[in-house]
Amino acid sequence: MERELKTRILHAVDTLLDDQVAFLSELTAHPSTRGNEQSAQNLMARELAARGMEVDRWQVDVADIRDMPGFSPVIGNYDDAVNVVGTHRATTTKGRSLILNGHIDVVPEGPTDMWDTPPYAPRVDDGWMYGRGAGDMKAGLASNLFALDALRHAGLTPAADIHFQSVVEEECTGNGALACLQRGYRADAALIPEPLAEGLVTAQLGVLWFQVRLRGLPAHVAYASTGSNAIDAAIPLIAALHELEERWNADDRKHPQYADVHHPLNLNVGKIEGGDWASSVPAWCVFDVRMGLYPDQDLQDLRDEIETTLQDAAQKNAFLRNNSPEVVYNGFAAEGYALSEDSSQAAAQAIGALETAHGLVTGTALETKSSTGTTDARFFGLYADTPALVYGPKAENIHGFNERVDLESMRRVTQTTALFIADWCGVTTD
Amino acid sequence: MERELKTRILHAVDTLLDDQVAFLSELTAHPSTRGNEQSAQNLMARELAARGMEVDRWQVDVADIRDMPGFSPVIGNYDDAVNVVGTHRATTTKGRSLILNGHIDVVPEGPTDMWDTPPYAPRVDDGWMYGRGAGDMKAGLASNLFALDALRHAGLTPAADIHFQSVVEEECTGNGALACLQRGYRADAALIPEPLAEGLVTAQLGVLWFQVRLRGLPAHVAYASTGSNAIDAAIPLIAALHELEERWNADDRKHPQYADVHHPLNLNVGKIEGGDWASSVPAWCVFDVRMGLYPDQDLQDLRDEIETTLQDAAQKNAFLRNNSPEVVYNGFAAEGYALSEDSSQAAAQAIGALETAHGLVTGTALETKSSTGTTDARFFGLYADTPALVYGPKAENIHGFNERVDLESMRRVTQTTALFIADWCGVTTD
Numbered sequence A, B: 001m002e003r004e005l006k007t008r009i010l011h012a013v014d015t016l017l018d019d020q021v022a023f024l025s026e027l028t029a030h031p032s033t034r035g036n037e038q039s040a041q042n043l044m045a046r047e048l049a050a051r052g053m054e055v056d057r058w059q060v061d062v063a064d065i066r067d068m069p070g071f072s073p074v075i076g077n078y079d080d081a082v083n084v085v086g087t088h089r090a091t092t093t094k095g096r097s098l099i100l101n102g103h104i105d106v107v108p109e110g111p112t113d114m115w116d117t118p119p120y121a122p123r124v125d126d127g128w129m130y131g132r133g134a135g136d137m138k139a140g141l142a143s144n145l146f147a148l149d150a151l152r153h154a155g156l157t158p159a160a161d162i163h164f165q166s167v168v169e170e171e172c173t174g175n176g177a178l179a180c181l182q183r184g185y186r187a188d189a190a191l192i193p194e195p196l197a198e199g200l201v202t203a204q205l206g207v208l209w210f211q212v213r214l215r216g217l218p219a220h221v222a223y224a225s226t227g228s229n230a231i232d233a234a235i236p237l238i239a240a241l242h243e244l245e246e247r248w249n250a251d252d253r254k255h256p257q258y259a260d261v262h263h264p265l266n267l268n269v270g271k272i273e274g275g276d277w278a279s280s281v282p283a284w285c286v287f288d289v290r291m292g293l294y295p296d297q298d299l300q301d302l303r304d305e306i307e308t309t310l311q312d313a314a315q316k317n318a319f320l321r322n323n324s325p326e327v328v329y330n331g332f333a334a335e336g337y338a339l340s341e342d343s344s345q346a347a348a349q350a351i352g353a354l355e356t357a358h359g360l361v362t363g364t365a366l367e368t369k370s371s372t373g374t375t376d377a378r379f380f381g382l383y384a385d386t387p388a389l390v391y392g393p394k395a396e397n398i399h400g401f402n403e404r405v406d407l408e409s410m411r412r413v414t415q416t417t418a419l420f421i422a423d424w425c426g427v428t429t430d
Helices: A003-015 A017-028 A038-050 A134-153 A175-182 A221-226 A230-248 A299-314 A345-362 A377-383 A407-425 B003-015 B017-028 B038-050 B134-153 B175-182 B221-226 B230-248 B299-314 B345-362 B377-383 B407-425
Strands: A054-059 A082-088 A098-103 A123-125 A128-130 A156-158 A162-167 A189-192 A200-204 A206-215 A267-274 A284-293 A326-328 A368-371 A388-390 A404-406 A427-429 B054-059 B082-088 B098-103 B123-125 B128-130 B156-158 B162-167 B189-192 B200-204 B206-215 B267-274 B284-293 B326-328 B368-371 B388-390 B404-406 B427-429
Touching (some): A003 A134, A003 A156, A017 A038, A038 A134, A038 A162, A082 A175, A098 A134, A134 A404, A134 A407, A156 A407, A175 A377, A189 A345, A189 A407, A221 B267, A230 A267, A230 A299, A230 B230, A267 B221, A267 B230, A299 A326, A345 A388, B017 B038, B017 B134, B017 B407, B038 B054, B038 B082, B038 B134, B038 B162, B082 B175, B098 B134, B098 B407, B134 B162, B134 B404, B156 B407, B162 B175, B175 B377, B189 B407, B206 B230, B206 B299, B230 B284, B284 B299, B345 B407
Parallel strands (some): A098 A189, A189 A388, A200 A368, B098 B189
Antiparallel strands (some): A082 A162, A123 A128, A156 A427, A206 A326, B054 B082, B123 B128, B206 B284, B206 B326
8 A cells, every 4th residue: 555545544534533533422422231222223323324335234133143153141132132234345346355343332330420420421531532331342433433434535445345343242242243143244354443452452261151049048037047148148159259260360270372461360240139128038149240261261161160169169058058059141151262373364464454554553563462351353253264353442441430432542543444444455546 | 804704705706717817818918018008008997997996097207207216217208108097995994095006017028939829819728827927917917906806796895995006117117106106196005916926025126227338449350450349348348247246146245135045136138239240340239237236235336336347347448448338227226125124013914914814815824035026016115105015926937938827826816815905905895
């Protein structure tokens, strides 16, 4: 690609930046938590259609995907789970096709009184945009969209097919991205601008969600010793799970990509609920757990180990000994994925193209990272033989209060993305 | 009271027993949990009116009672909290006036799948009636009502005023009984047929409810170490509260009435809730606790000790050290009460009358008990100088699953109550 062309692309991103920030603000204002993604997806579909793309919009159907590798179990239905894909169909194909992927779902905002300003009233302060989802990952969706806009503004048309995916369910199952695979979307590479601070993710963990359900023996608290308190009973089980966590984080069990990471596998008790009345010995307690696993670790082995751990701990409780904790798998059953282990030519070329674009925009070498979370990249890498580049802007407090994204970082990522598209897909001039 | 009269009363109870069981079944079918007492109170008001009593029915107003001793704080309003009192106004007063008190509220039934049969579809099996509230304490209300019916059936009219109280809020504050005091209801004694297996309660504990609210520092679980898990943080605080519980149950701190009770003061974590998402470090956790206290123990001292215990435990947590747990008092702020310490002549006479009636019905001496729970008796005893007799039928699994009451025991208690009324209030023959 000639130097003048690159300069035009970079300038186009800058020219459109105000529009991009306005779009990000509008998108962040949609509280697209699980089950509430529709208005944000409406916006995405409108924007894609307005750019002349073919828009495909469909409700995820569990029946279509439940037998595919990578499927995560889900409780409830997908009545409100709608994916949107916009396709740029190249009239002249010179380069390689590309999937630009991003997720529209955001995690719950938590108690709003702990936010400095309301989570769905985005604001910009000192170069950061604040809001739930601004970083994770609506800035990434904005980057994908405005990278394409910048090319158009520069008078360039991608010379290969591009599928722009706005998917649901990334934060709990990945079944939105899986449904795109099932629907037949394929390309030579995928780019997912998750907020990883302009580093390339070369390994990501798997994630397993599980729910532990305990029964107790209820009684009037005046006769508490005749009952069995399900909340008290949960405590040693949680402790046993944390011991399992520590065993897995020992140096001798670490995956090579995580050898230098202090504590890669986090076990998180993220939700708990139990009991109905202060003066009744609680008859039930339920808690939800997230556990990480290494790219080479088997999900079923981990499930077995978790269940053994819980049953062993339950043996020490007189009531639970005869009333086993129930373990329910609902949500992430995600394997780990390491781009670094993809020895294909396509992977090497995609990484090379991103390195070049990143270097041109930032003047620095592309850093690689091993992520302690998961992303939808695993579907492309593990189940569709497609190298997936996770590379996005800098954000802070994702999943926390006062989540924010660095707008200057988003601008650079948009530039890098535009250059990457121009290189990977090729361009024609109008 | 002549022998023949007593026999007529006892027979009358037996004659009406089928009606009483039918009434108890109907009353138990009303799911009168907190906020849902109205339909059950409608039934009570109709039944009292049908018996020719003056019916007083009013909504409890916090403003009327909040400055009275014995008031328990309440969150929310009392829009649905309706007390019912039916008064038998004696035309000829020969004896002493009486309050027959019972509570209409029941505690939540918990997961209904843990009941053998639905909690609000009462059934009789082998002499027991099953259902939430059948024992605690709708059988007591039925006993009060049918004791009066039996007298009437025997051609007798109580020769003193009787206030039949069906109150709300016994299970969480006692503010229903307190509102009866505020409204001016007074008598020479009170009888409360709580399900204590035909024993007389001569001491009852106080009960304090409190809620502990913890904050956490939320984060994406991939970076869990940057957050502070509010659910994990609750665990050592709960442990510290249980240590406080053990200190209070030590022999050298026991109240004399509880010297022989193994573990009189139960601390119960009865509810817990926290977190919003398995993969977010939870930002909050709230748990509800019930703690007992001795009749001579000061509520404020206990509150201070609880708060000190929590703050000391919080010091060991890096995040909580600067984000103190919040303690909220909502519900029971109930002092203990010992009828055994009431040296009045009225108390001695009331106990004597009950002993006589109990002996006649059961052929056994009246056992006394120190209850490890609380009842509304404290309002009469502590704040209205009125001896309150807690004496009711045998029940099992109160606050648990498959709660049940022994109908034969209810029959005996009804007989004892009818004899007691005839003795205490005197009777005139029609």
